[in-house]
Amino acid sequence: MSDPVKLLSVEGLSVRAGELELVREVSFAIAPGERVGLIGESGSGKSLTALSLMGLLPEGVSASGTAVLGGHRLLGVPEKRLKGLRGRTVSMVFQEPMTALNPLMRVGAQVSEVMTLHGRDRAAARARTLDLLDRVRLPHPAQIARAYPHQLSGGQRQRVMLAIALANEPDLLICDEPTTALDVTVQKQMLELIAEVAPALLFITHDLAVVASMCERVLVMYGGRVVESGPMREVFTRPRHRYTEGLLDASRLTPRGTRLPTIKGSVPSAGAFPEGCVFRNRCPHAGPRCETEPALTGEAHGYACWHPGD
Numbered sequence: 001m002s003d004p005v006k007l008l009s010v011e012g013l014s015v016r017a018g019e020l021e022l023v024r025e026v027s028f029a030i031a032p033g034e035r036v037g038l039i040g041e042s043g044s045g046k047s048l049t050a051l052s053l054m055g056l057l058p059e060g061v062s063a064s065g066t067a068v069l070g071g072h073r074l075l076g077v078p079e080k081r082l083k084g085l086r087g088r089t090v091s092m093v094f095q096e097p098m099t100a101l102n103p104l105m106r107v108g109a110q111v112s113e114v115m116t117l118h119g120r121d122r123a124a125a126r127a128r129t130l131d132l133l134d135r136v137r138l139p140h141p142a143q144i145a146r147a148y149p150h151q152l153s154g155g156q157r158q159r160v161m162l163a164i165a166l167a168n169e170p171d172l173l174i175c176d177e178p179t180t181a182l183d184v185t186v187q188k189q190m191l192e193l194i195a196e197v198a199p200a201l202l203f204i205t206h207d208l209a210v211v212a213s214m215c216e217r218v219l220v221m222y223g224g225r226v227v228e229s230g231p232m233r234e235v236f237t238r239p240r241h242r243y244t245e246g247l248l249d250a251s252r253l254t255p256r257g258t259r260l261p262t263i264k265g266s267v268p269s270a271g272a273f274p275e276g277c278v279f280r281n282r283c284p285h286a287g288p289r290c291e292t293e294p295a296l297t298g299e300a301h302g303y304a305c306w307h308p309g310d
């Protein structure tokens with residue numbers, strides 16, 4: 001029986017390539033609807049952790065431990081069973097959409113295909129494709145559906161990937177640096193969209209400001225292990241591990257109490273924002289009721305401020 005308060009439960013996940021242990025005894029859980037950030041420097045094991053859950057580890061790399069998502073075991077199960085779960089129970093959006101999309105197939109057909117593969121009939125899949133393209137805010141969905149991937153911009157392609165990931169209504173969305181290849185404005189729109197549509201989220205990134213703006217909880221990986229985890233605000237304001245402290249020092253996040261930079265061109269509107277909250281104009285809660293507490297702010301993403309009761 002799965003624990004009703006845990007959507008995903010990972011225990012003792014280790015990943016090996018031969019003798020080499022790349023991910024060591026990683027344990028964490030995600031509750032339904034929860035957004036969890038997975039951060040850590042390059043090579044710390046974030047992607048391998050995610051790929052283990054998808055059953056997509058590269059050749060010669062294997063995972064052990066347990067991972068249960070909505071009552072379904074994800075590790076050590078036959079590929080055929082995993083195929084049934086992938087997309088339907090858990091979906092992933094990768095950094096580079098061009099490698100994930102088929103360059104020779106129209107976008108609409110690629111979105112439809114993931115649904116017909118999971119048993120939906122063609123006509124229903126085609127109709128839902130247009131709804132999905134609309135849901136990820138692609139303009140003129142019918143036109144986009146007829147396009148080939150190279151005819152779309154990077155941001156549009158990543159939205160198509162998100163539509164594909166959502167097509168079979170998964171319980172959990174995993175994103176691995178989904179906006180790294182996009183320019184800053186497009187990045188911000190994409191992040192807002194992901195936060196809005198993800199049923200529950202495991203979000204991998206190097207960017208602490210992104211985690212601060214999107215996630216309720218954070219896991220910090222270092223050398224293949226989770227060295228620290230907890231509510232995002234707690235980890236970012238009172239890090240317990242030296243590595244997390246280092247990450248915070250090196251990041252664009254500014255600890256509470258220090259002088260905050262102001263952004264040129266910002267249009268602060270709500271007087272209720274406290275002094276120094278540089279993102280008041282962009283905060284999703286902006287308005288007279290906002291009681292933003294700028295414990296940390298992230299320069300690029302605009303709304304890394306906390307609201308009592310959030």
Ligand SMILES: Nc1ncnc2c1ncn2[C@@H]1O[C@H](COP(=O)(O)OP(=O)(O)OP(=O)(O)O)[C@@H](O)[C@H]1O
Binds near residue numbers: 017022040044049061
């Ligand atoms: N197929 C493989 N065979 C052997 N080692 C691998 C393989 N894939 C990844 N690794 C190693 O495993 C470690 C963890 O890799 P992983 O891709 O999970 O890191 P990451 O934290 O996601 O890094 P990045 O942020 O750069 O994507 C790295 O040292 C990497 O070199």
